[in-house]
Amino acid sequence: MLEIFQLLILLITSFKSTSQGENNIMITIKDIAKEANVSEGTVDRVIHNRGGVSKKTEAKIKKILEFHNFSVNPVASALAMKNKHFIAALIPEYNDSDLFWKSPYLGILKGANDVKSFGVQVTTFTFNQYDPHSYLNTFNVLLETKPTAVIMVPNFSKETKRIVNKLEFLNIPYLFLNIDIDGFNNKAFVGQDSYMAGYIAGKLINLSIPKPSTFLIVQARHNITKNNAVSNRIKGFNDYFLKNNISSETLTLKIENLNNSSETKQKINSFLKQHPEIEGVFVPSSRIYIVVDCMDSNYLDKLELIGFDNTPQNIECLKNDSVAFLISQKPFEQGYESIRLMTDYLTLKKNMPNTKIHLPIDILTKENVDYNERNEFVIEYDNTKINS
Amino acid sequence: MLEIFQLLILLITSFKSTSQGENNIMITIKDIAKEANVSEGTVDRVIHNRGGVSKKTEAKIKKILEFHNFSVNPVASALAMKNKHFIAALIPEYNDSDLFWKSPYLGILKGANDVKSFGVQVTTFTFNQYDPHSYLNTFNVLLETKPTAVIMVPNFSKETKRIVNKLEFLNIPYLFLNIDIDGFNNKAFVGQDSYMAGYIAGKLINLSIPKPSTFLIVQARHNITKNNAVSNRIKGFNDYFLKNNISSETLTLKIENLNNSSETKQKINSFLKQHPEIEGVFVPSSRIYIVVDCMDSNYLDKLELIGFDNTPQNIECLKNDSVAFLISQKPFEQGYESIRLMTDYLTLKKNMPNTKIHLPIDILTKENVDYNERNEFVIEYDNTKINS
DNA sequence: TGCGTTTTCGTGTACGCACACACAAATATA
DNA sequence: TATATTTGTGTGTGCGTACACGAAAACGCA
Incomplete structure (x- = not known):
């Protein structure tokens, strides 16, 4: 009796693992094309809604895509796409007496490194957080670099309006980091409540x-x-x-x-x-x-x-x-997630999940503080060290 | 005077942004090969210590690599590499009366999706957390799939010893998730103190x-x-x-x-x-x-x-x-980070940063609880929906 | 010393998968 | 029948990987 029970458990767990494994096999555009009797270019056109494919052929391809639960290989997609994106980040500078902005900056650095091979370059511009002129002037320098998108800390309401007007005039998407202010068309806010x-x-x-x-x-x-x-x-x-x-x-x-x-x-x-x-x-x-x-x-x-x-x-x-x-407020993660969010938006054409991305409200005591910001340890990759 | 001060700030911020931007331009193996007057295959041999390159040529190439702070494009590298890895995860099942293990499982699912295009397949095997026989039997099923690496929750000390002996005999790397026990050669522990x-x-x-x-x-x-x-x-x-x-x-x-x-x-x-x-x-x-x-x-x-x-x-x-x-204890992240860690280990040959990866100890009140596990919202990618 | 064989060094390139353009073939219209 | 439009194919490209093959150098023997 007990043996039969255990055999049932084993069968159930086997079933779960088997179905899980199947979903992970990468089907390629070439496989889809072969099955639909069309070329790979035609499958690409259907996937990306490019037109130039008859309704009949399109329906056939879509059916096959859905049957296989096809998803584009984002690695191959990133390599093939030739367009480059430039994200500019406008954040307050840090100094010895106020180190808060160091962590978001480090998070941006890590994010920049992670998205490099997806054709996204990140440039950081820092301003004096107590000086609206520095804010505006730094923004003007930023704008000269013709960014694809902007991540900004909206420190001053009035100046932010002017900045945002320029960005919208130039059709440059932007998101707010750390400070949440309403009345703008920012793609998202990333920060704490x-x-x-x-x-x-x-x-x-x-x-x-x-x-x-x-x-x-x-x-x-x-x-x-x-x-x-x-x-x-x-x-x-x-x-x-x-x-x-x-x-x-x-x-x-x-x-x-x-x-x-x-x-x-x-x-x-x-x-x-x-x-x-x-x-x-x-x-x-x-x-x-x-x-x-x-x-x-x-x-x-x-x-x-x-x-x-x-x-x-x-x-x-x-x-x-x-x-x-x-x-x-997970400052490192604020910087990092902003880069990742904007990169996904630019490269995958993925909509922002919410307009407000609220990060955790962490309660720190002396006992848990050392476990909290492990993201700040920027991990060294072995392939940056060439055979030393 | 104030104008000069602001100009100084502007110069400093410009300098920072300029140097930041430079470090982000991707140099390729082709560029290195051209500069060293060798073929791309030769550069590849030096980067990967494959031999068949004279010491003189090797030194020249290494110098150029270091000068440019070259790093391999991991996206292109992932596409080119043909070997596949299979990660097997051995975790307790969840049920309606104890939902804890659902979050790590969801984290594993998300991790599996993220690493798919890096040639890594993930299979999950679940066992009854109160039954050492289920634990062992499930592990035996797991072993039939010939995994490259194993992520496991070491529920029972004695049975874990037996499992680990088999893994080490077969030279299969493993890491412990959620439960930290000493005396084993696990690559890492991922979980809370x-x-x-x-x-x-x-x-x-x-x-x-x-x-x-x-x-x-x-x-x-x-x-x-x-x-x-x-x-x-x-x-x-x-x-x-x-x-x-x-x-x-x-x-x-x-x-x-x-x-x-x-x-x-x-x-x-x-x-x-x-x-x-x-x-x-x-x-x-x-x-x-x-x-x-x-x-x-x-x-x-x-x-x-x-x-x-x-x-x-x-x-x-x-x-x-x-x-x-x-x-x-950030259960979702435990599952997710375990997959990412093991994947990096397998594909980038990156060493585990620490043997103990301690996740945050989160203090939850009714006010901050809804902000805490935003990772659990598995984000839908537009490219999984084919033009609907 | 010259020739044949072996070893070392290096090049060229097919391939991974997706993207998207140039061009050809098929169909529709006047 | 000629022209215009629609449909679809073929393929170079992105960058790294790694193998097949050719060239050059080194070695051994007569």
Whole structure:
């Protein structure tokens, strides 16, 4: 009885593996042509809707294609296609005090390497994220290279309108990376739902502090009007308490220039002194490490801190217990997936799956942080080393 | 002054984009051959260490290759190579009561589709995860297909030894998926650090309950000796309290067969009744939804629950607030990345980057869960639909 | 030293599969 | 019957792979 049962299981598993294996055999255009008694060129015409094939012949070929579940060999297709595409990426530059944009840049680099042999070249143009003139000027340089498509971080609404008008006039498709703004015809947005990221930060900080409390939001002046993602995070954070009927409240400290250490230090600590009811600190930009560096250690020990993004400095704060959680947005993958998405659009004529490609909202603790961004290890291929 | 500053920024960004663009132009073997005054076949011999080229000619060619930072066009290489590879995947089957293994299977399917045109065929063989005979029998069927490489979930230590001995005798490379066991020559392990996943579960549940408490661990009997990942999770969970000097304690309830609803219901609720000190429940398997279904609602409202894996049933519990957190392990990606890794190993002769490829330890709440596994949406390619 | 044989070196090119153009053949129309 | 239109074939091309074959150099023997 048991033996029969096991034989049944074996038969079922054999059936599954057999049917799975069959679907993987590559049928070629030559096979289809032979079966339909036409030339390979005719099959190509049907596949690509090129016309010049009679309805009768076309129907016959289509039937055979469907019967075999035919798909074009994308490798052969890529080699045969002679047209080249040029993707230009317009992203903020990174520096030592704000390393956030390094990861998307690395993701773009990896993507560029991966799509090279599909006839797609990628060029990156970086601008100063606080300066709309740099944004526009860099865009103008970008445009001189006559790109096929553009991947851009839409930092400034007004300037973005001007940029987008030019792109649409020139029929250049574009997608937005990291910052989601509405009212444009971008092919897609690739990034995080920043409102929900802030909402989750509210949930986590509330979890750590069981009674209704007061939380401090620390903002750089730059971030107030210019960065849609940051303002969405703040809104999400505040809404967590509103929507869950939690009578916690938030106070906001605006700092003109986070990079001015002594001023920042003085402002934060005196604010904390004036508001001893504060139990936690929320930093909606990617630079919570600066806030940590400025806070007196007695406040650091006492307060719960929560910030965004997995820059090395922020991770260090996580690991030394100054920060309880970071909300991360898979920055490397944002860059990488943007390149892959746009490449698929250009080479396979594949429609974008959604207009909004939301990447995961990652909750990072000191324990899981090292497992999180394994994509950042750009893998060395043996064939780039010639017999060394 | 400001104008000069901006001009400097523009020059720097121009320089970066220019140098980035240059590195992306594909040099071909034909170009190298022309420059070295040899045939393309000779360049091929040097690249692949085939011999039959004089040392002088070889040195000249290598110099030119390095100067141009030449890399083989992997697309053309894949088309030219005529050898085929067969990857066999040995994974547990899924059913309606335990959907965990559906995601890795879908990841494998997507991987198989992606590597088809690189001359790699993938066949999946599934076994009953609680039955070592099924495991062995399925492996024997697998072996009949003469695979080039094997991706396997090493469920049972003893039987895995036997399987691995055969694979090594036949010189078939293999890697472990999802379950990490030591003492074997697997090319890699692809999966989560299950100890750390349990540890983080301990941290999160402790966060929700500020004073030292008592937690219930619910285990199916099957899981005790058979599944290394589950026992590691339990160890990690317990170690969180030990290592952080938290005088919480854990009680364990072992249930013979989680699928027997009435018995499970009775056992859980009477246990909870006998132990009113319990504040939270930890389910180290992927089936916390069964525990939720069995618990009386007054316990559900009162206790914090934490489990593993993002099966649809578990996600439902997350969304209706019965479960506070799920620790997820990117199951789809486990399947997908295993195929990609093994394919690279077989076709590019690329070494595995690490023996342990740890995937992220994802902390899921009801707010971020829908953003987490976007890879599971198997994207439809337009060229699989023939002009419909 | 010269000749025949063996070994080394290198070239040329068919092939993988899809793309798409030049050209020929078949059909329809005036 | 001549012309126009439709249909379809043949094939060079993309870049790398690797084998068949030819040329040159080295070796052994008379």
